Amino acid sequence: MTPLRVVLAEDAVLLREGLVGILERAGHEIVAAVGDADALQAYVRRERPDVVITDVRMPPTFTDEGLRAAVAIRDEQPGVAVMVLSAYVAEAYVAELLDGDGAGVGYLLKDRVSHVREFLDSLSRVADGGTVVDPEVVRLLLRRRREDGPLAALTDREREVLALMAEGRTNGSIAERLFVSEAAVRKHVGAIFAKLPLDPASDRRVSAVLAYLRG
Structure with missing residues (x-):
């Protein structure tokens, strides 16, 4: 697995620290681990990581700050891969995130992080320019x-x-x-x-x- 430079945004401290541990044990470098979207964008602009991992809902309104930051990052730095983590299957988020060519984009449910190998494999595919969408999201879209x-x-x-x-x-x-x-x-x-x-x-x-x- 190729080591990646990662900027991580997650407001829940325990989950953030857990993700940092998983990624570091896999050999990746955590450039920054932050709790809000403004800090996420600031570090991405400054550090130009290989991949961003971000929650959807973050301070101050806990609605879609992480998603909007991810879309802005894709617009500003298309070479940075983006992995979005969500607790929910939100079709609107998937559509907005995938607007454009969709390469180097992932959308996973947070439950997937408990499957460490699957999570790390998905992250590598996204960093390599692939598109990875959580199976539960795929099933929902297929039904509709x-x-x-x-x-x-x-x-x-x-x-x-x-x-x-x-x-x-x-x-x-x-x-x-x-x-x-x-x-x-x-x-x-x-x-x-x-x-x-x-x-x-x-x-x-x-x-x-x-x-x-x-x-």
Whole structure:
């Protein structure tokens, strides 16, 4: 795992210190660990970390300060990867965070942090330019997806594959999860790319995931 320079924003002291411990034990450098969005943005501007990890709700109003800071950071420094942690499945937050090309962005529920290896793997994928969305968020979006949107042309199996792609899984991991061959997964992925309106300027896998999440 490549060591990363991290700026962390979380107002709950115990969770913040817990995250610092997890990240440091994994070999990452904590450039700053702060409790509000203003400090987060200040440290990111000054230190230019590899990745930002931020809560959604922080002082003073405990509404969406962390999210707005994440969006501002993406606008100002697109090269900085952003991992948002939330206690809730909030579709509006996902849509706003993924506005643009979606590369180097993650949205995880805080419960996922208890699965340390999954959390660290997701962080690495985001830092490498991937898009990682919590499986629970993916399931919720799948239940609410309109049948007349761009996904209507996909088969049930192709939707399954795309949902797993949205979780940040590789073709090999998807094959293991669905108990099919990796060649079969590649075939489904190719069909997904052919059927969805993808952004030619973006990585096709990322663009397909964004088409899925935006419906």
